[in-house]
Amino acid sequence: MTMDTWRKSSYSGPENPNCVECRADNDRVLVRDTGNREHGHLSFSPAEWRVFLAEVRQGTL
Incomplete structure (x- = not known):
């Protein structure tokens, strides 16, 4: 996974207020x-x- 900006979950939207974002940064x-x-x-x-x-x-989970 290589990302340089935060990316919002594809499940995020008006019907789902439980949104998360992720990004790859320095091997994390x-x-x-x-x-x-x-x-x-x-x-x-x-x-x-x-x-x-x-x-x-x-x-x-």
Whole structure:
């Protein structure tokens, strides 16, 4: 994953107020709440991010 700007989730929209954004930065994946950007972000290694996405896709989270 290579990104130089924040990207909003494709699931974000008027019907879903639970929006997140992510970006890759210096070998980390950063994730933040679109509605509360001032609260900072979470940071994951690429491996951690892949495991998280796989579990979300499998429905285990």
